Amino acid sequence: MLVTSWEVSNISKFKYQSLKDHVYNYIAERIQNGTLLPNQKISENSICESLNVSRTPVREALIQMASENYLENIPRKGFIVKELDxxxxxxxxxxxxxxxxxxxxxxxxxxxxxxxxxxxxxxxxxxxxxxxxxxxxxxxxxxxxxxxxxxxxxxxxxxxxxxxxxxxxxxxxxxxxxxxxxxxxxxxxxxxxxxxxxxxxxxxxxxxxxxxxxxxxxxxxxxxx
Known part of the structure; x- marks a missing residue:
């Protein structure tokens, strides 16, 4: 299952690359449970604050999701949740x-x-x-x-x-x-x-x-x- 508990003490145990994966899972869960809806902009600052992480792993996770066609990266607007048919x-x-x-x-x-x-x-x-x-x-x-x-x-x-x-x-x-x-x-x-x-x-x-x-x-x- 996707990670649902994001304690700072647990975050510190992850290696850098693994941290990106956990950010990825966190965003995925919020899409799945309806917290993030289709066409909604993803707030990088909010994710950084919620997980107590730097912007780098967040950006890496978002870029990966966009490359997999789950998000859309709109110039000057940021990453948007795509609507699946x-x-x-x-x-x-x-x-x-x-x-x-x-x-x-x-x-x-x-x-x-x-x-x-x-x-x-x-x-x-x-x-x-x-x-x-x-x-x-x-x-x-x-x-x-x-x-x-x-x-x-x-x-x-x-x-x-x-x-x-x-x-x-x-x-x-x-x-x-x-x-x-x-x-x-x-x-x-x-x-x-x-x-x-x-x-x-x-x-x-x-x-x-x-x-x-x-x-x-x-x-x-x-x-x-």
Whole structure:
């Protein structure tokens, strides 16, 4: 998963080149969770202050993102988040669903009671985030939910593929200015999380593969992705 905690004490442990990568991940996460929106200018000063880093690794990360066609560097204006087309987003979700279902089915034999309890705790935190209309918290906890079993799949290549897709700059959950609609949809997704837990308890590999591939990652609200 993408880095979500940016303590200065941890930053100091990274080598220079690695620091650029962590800046890259930080910006990617903010695009994915809706903090940075398409056509929005990225503030280099804000990133430097948030991560307590110099401008150099920030510029390097932004230049790399622009070279990968995720950002646009506009003269005298700076770096702007590019809007990905709907087809690209749908393609990514389709692949994520397939791989996530595979990861869950492979993880069944390695999930412990503590892992199941962790999933249940995260579902509870997601419910609280929905009640508080906290989109950022929902994003954080739902990422942790999926990562809990992805890490137990026992297939490093699969884990890396899912990580690569997370770095594709496609927002991982719905987003809308209609808050009532948004959190109603997120509530439905969390009900699916609860179904996923029950399938893990039943060690139902086929059921897990099906719900993640054909239900949980199916896009019913194209206007919200």
């Amino acid at each position: 709907t087809k690209k987003k749908l393609d990514v979700f389709q692949v994520v669903g397939t791989l996530d279902g595979m990861a869950a089915s492979l993880a069944v034999d390695h999930m412990t009671e503590e892992d199941i309890t962790r999933l249940e705790q995260l579902v509870g935190q997601i419910d609280l985030a929905i009640s508080a209309h906290s989109y950022a918290d929902y994003q954080t906890y739902q990422n942790q939910f999926h990562q809990t079993y992805i890490c137990k799949c026992g297939n490093d290549t699969l884990v890396e593929l899912l990580k690569s897709l997370q770095n594709s700059f496609v927002r991982q959950i719905y987003l809308s200015e209609d808050k009532q609609k948004l959190f109603s949809v997120l509530d439905q997704m969390n009900r699916e999380h609860k179904q996923i837990i029950e399938l893990f308890k039943a060690r139902d590999k086929t059921g897990l593969d099906h719900i993640l591939k054909h239900v949980h990652w199916r896009i019913d609200y194209v206007d919200m992705i």
